Amino acid sequence: MVKVIIDDIEVEVEPGTTILNAARKIGGDVVPPAMCYYSKLQGSGGKCRTCLVEVAAGSAADPRPMPKLVASCSTPVMDGMVVKNKTSERVYDNRAAVTEFLLINHPLDCPICDQAGECHLQDLGFEHGKEGTRYEEKRRTFDPIDIGDKIKLHMNRCILCYRCVYTANQLTDQRVHGVMHRGDHAEISTYIEKAIDNDFSGNVIDVCPVGALTDKTFRFKSRVWFLKPMEASCECTKCAGKAVVWMFGDEIYRVTGRKDKYGEIEDIDGKTAWICNECRFDKKDKTKWKIEGPRVINRHSVIAQNQYVVDERLETKKLTGK
Amino acid sequence: MPGGSSVPILPANLITKTAEGTDRLMTYESLAEGGFASGSMLGSGGFIVFDEDQCxxxxxxxxxxxxxxxxxxxxxxxxxxxxxxxxxxxxxxxxxxxxxxxxxxxxxxxxxxxxxxxxxxxxxxxxxxxxxxxxxxxxxxxxxxxxxxxxxxxxxxxxxxxxx
The missing domain is CATH 1.20.1440.230 (NADH-ubiquinone oxidoreductase 51kDa subunit, iron-sulphur binding domain)
Known part of the structure; x- marks a missing residue:
């Protein structure tokens, strides 16, 4: 076990753990935001740069600070490492800059976007974004395309976190989903549009941090905060059948996987509870599900309260003037 | 511009002499003198020279x-x-x-x-x-x-x- 100090809190973790996962072990506001890292997907992370942290001391053996900010999702901890996240002004500045970079080509169509209310970029923009934009040029635009008959891809909203690419790679047997072109022309695409017919392709909707990939059976039906999330299970031959159904009255509006507070699909009985396309898109009948009870939603979530709550870290930032 | 296109560009007076007035040599150390405020880097070693009329x-x-x-x-x-x-x-x-x-x-x-x-x-x-x-x-x-x-x-x- 190695000892690492994050924001003056000491934590013991296994060697080889990343800084982000060590911070998640502490929990609370020490955890840096992550737009692209997804602990259930191999190789994800390092791309969005929102989880940048300052390393004030590299390790007990070599206590020099690291000159650059490092991506906490892909940097393993060392014994005696001292990490600054919320206590570092430099981290705040650069995270605000990364937020601005992510937003310059992101359309501000939250009022008509299905992801609004559970969008990670919305949360990030609320915490670190600026009021205005300094970008005067035209935003890059794409036409929305269909990926299969149940998934819609709005490339305009995409922040290129590559999560769906890893999902399509690791959950399904054929690689039919990837990134084409490069630089700011890069786009998520399918090589052959009709090739998306495997049973777990719907999970790309769950991993998408923004509204780029949305469920066509739920599009424009309701805002997420008007729905009641309920834990439910069903007998399914393809997947574990553990899901969250989003209900309005007695009707099921949509079905998603069970996500934890970091927006990642939970592990149930040691296995990640990805759900299959049949459960997600076709079982909208209440009789097919066994409702287990209400889903616990983070108190600060807009889904719980219909409004955003000011984060404690911003309050402390205002008080200390940092 | 010493070091190809990816390093800081310097005006003629800073490329021949450092900010302290000593001669600048074509070495990694000498070109880095003065940091980024008045120095540059040798990088790949390729030079790009612009005459006084270039934009x-x-x-x-x-x-x-x-x-x-x-x-x-x-x-x-x-x-x-x-x-x-x-x-x-x-x-x-x-x-x-x-x-x-x-x-x-x-x-x-x-x-x-x-x-x-x-x-x-x-x-x-x-x-x-x-x-x-x-x-x-x-x-x-x-x-x-x-x-x-x-x-x-x-x-x-x-x-x-x-x-x-």
Missing amino acids: IVRNTWNFARFYAHESCGQCSPCREGTGWMEKVLRRLEHGQGHMHDIDLLAEINKKIEGNTICPLGDAAAWPVAAAIRHFREEFEWHVTHPDEAVKRNFGIASNHMPLV
């Missing part, structure tokens, strides 16, 4: 365009930042820029530098930062004389820095 804004735009094209698009500061810089520089070069664009450029490249996965972000940011640091007058001339800027070059000969 610095146009050349900086050319580099920015190259890096925007070469950016792989994985990490967000580089993907969005290089494209943004290229667009702002294109505006400045074509006489459609504003005074605040120059500060915006300086701000953007400060935020790309060091925040990317690979050094391409740094390489894209340094020449732009240095061009503004040493040739800010020329950028301002592009804003204040938009009509002339599309017809002729500023001409480094009128630069206040004496050639040695």
Whole structure:
């Protein structure tokens, strides 16, 4: 076990753990935001740069600070490492800059976007974004395309976190989903549009941090905060059948996987509870599900309260003037 | 410009002598003297020399365009930042820029530098930062004389820095 100090809190973790996962072990506001890292997907992370942290001391053996900010999702901890996240002004500045970079080509169509209310970029923009934009040029635009008959891809909203690419790679047997072109022309695409017919392709909707990939059976039906999330299970031959159904009255509006507070699909009985396309898109009948009870939603979530709550870290930032 | 296109550009007086007045040698150590304020890097060892009539804004735009094209698009500061810089520089070069664009450029490249996965972000940011640091007058001339800027070059000969 190695000892690492994050924001003056000491934590013991296994060697080889990343800084982000060590911070998640502490929990609370020490955890840096992550737009692209997804602990259930191999190789994800390092791309969005929102989880940048300052390393004030590299390790007990070599206590020099690291000159650059490092991506906490892909940097393993060392014994005696001292990490600054919320206590570092430099981290705040650069995270605000990364937020601005992510937003310059992101359309501000939250009022008509299905992801609004559970969008990670919305949360990030609320915490670190600026009021205005300094970008005067035209935003890059794409036409929305269909990926299969149940998934819609709005490339305009995409922040290129590559999560769906890893999902399509690791959950399904054929690689039919990837990134084409490069630089700011890069786009998520399918090589052959009709090739998306495997049973777990719907999970790309769950991993998408923004509204780029949305469920066509739920599009424009309701805002997420008007729905009641309920834990439910069903007998399914393809997947574990553990899901969250989003209900309005007695009707099921949509079905998603069970996500934890970091927006990642939970592990149930040691296995990640990805759900299959049949459960997600076709079982909208209440009789097919066994409702287990209400889903616990983070108190600060807009889904719980219909409004955003000011984060404690911003309050402390205002008080200390940092 | 010592070291290819990815290092800070220097005016003639700083390339032959350091800020302290000692002779600059073509070595890694000597070129790095003075840090980024008055020094540069040897990089690949390739030199680019501009004569006094070249347009610095146009050349900086050319580099920015190259890096925007070469950016792989994985990490967000580089993907969005290089494209943004290229667009702002294109505006400045074509006489459609504003005074605040120059500060915006300086701000953007400060935020790309060091925040990317690979050094391409740094390489894209340094020449732009240095061009503004040493040739800010020329950028301002592009804003204040938009009509002339599309017809002729500023001409480094009128630069206040004496050639040695």
